[in-house]
Amino acid sequence: MATELTVQSEKAFQKLKLVFCLAPWDSQVQRCPPKYSNTQQPHIFTNPKAKASKRTKRWYKDVGLGFKTPKSAIEGTYIDKKCPFTGTVSIRGRILTGTVVSTKMHRTIIIRRDYLHYIPKYNRYEKRHKNLAAHVSPAFRVQEGDIVTVGQCRPLSKTVRFNVVKVASAKGKAKAFTKF
Numbered sequence: 001m002a003t004e005l006t007v008q009s010e011k012a013f014q015k016l017k018l019v020f021c022l023a024p025w026d027s028q029v030q031r032c033p034p035k036y037s038n039t040q041q042p043h044i045f046t047n048p049k050a051k052a053s054k055r056t057k058r059w060y061k062d063v064g065l066g067f068k069t070p071k072s073a074i075e076g077t078y079i080d081k082k083c084p085f086t087g088t089v090s091i092r093g094r095i096l097t098g099t100v101v102s103t104k105m106h107r108t109i110i111i112r113r114d115y116l117h118y119i120p121k122y123n124r125y126e127k128r129h130k131n132l133a134a135h136v137s138p139a140f141r142v143q144e145g146d147i148v149t150v151g152q153c154r155p156l157s158k159t160v161r162f163n164v165v166k167v168a169s170a171k172g173k174a175k176a177f178t179k180f
Contacts, residue, residue, distance in 0.1 A: 041079060041086065063091045065151070067165045073139035080107070082156050083137040084163045091165060093152030098132060099170070100146045108160060109136050111148060134162040146170055 040046065043059040060074050063084045073085035081087045098111035111132045116125040134150045136142050142164070149166040156163070 042081075042088075058086075060086050063151070063165060065091065065095065065165075067091075067149075067151075070139045073137065076139060078138040080138055082107070082135050082163070083139065084151070084153065084165060085137060085139060089153045089156070089163055091151035091153055091163060095149065095151050095165075096132070096162065097147065097149050100142055100144050100148055101131065103136075103142055103144060105133075107136055107138065108157075109134055109142055109148070109164070111150065111162075132162060133159045134164055135160050136164045140164055140167045142167055143169070 041059050044057045056077075058074065058076075060069055062069055069085045073083070076086075078086075082089055084091050096111075096113065098113040100109050101112045102110040111134055112129055113132060114127065114129045117128045118125050132150070134148070135156050136148075142148065147168045147170045148164050149168075150162040151165045152161060153163045155161050
């Protein structure tokens with residue numbers, strides 16, 4: 001899956017419109033996509049006069065609520081302003097668990113939450129489900145069928161109000177009904 005993901009992201013990178021930009025330290029003209037022309041973490045001060053160190057500076061935080069920051073977020077090189085570990089998003093409010101149904105969107109997944117609804121007339125329960133869109137950080141490798149824990153955050157887009165904070169790999173169907 002990891003190779004498929006890298007191939008998919010490489011194809012998406014190739015589809016971007018390329019522009020020519022001039023590097024300030026170089027007189028050469030190089031091609032770089034507009035979205036990734038100057039990607040850096042806003043919290044890091046890049047001092048041009050400082051000596052080059054072997055270790056690059058990386059800013060990350062602890063989201064709290066008992067969730068640990070993944071190693072891939074600490075040691076990674078990705079830039080994601082909507083990531084709860086390396087971005088400016090705070091987790092507050094509800095903490096929900098669900099099963100991943102779709103990973104087709106860029107850094108966004110669809111989670112299925114199953115529950116039982118009581119019908120008093122028949123004294124029985126019926127199965128119901130809700131789909132929920134959540135932002136997934138590049139620190140996580142998520143596949144369909146995985147069980148994820150999401151935390152509520154500020155609205156990130158029209159439909160996304162949750163952020164993935166923990167992933168538990170699970171085997172089984174994505175659309176099978178499971179209570180939690």
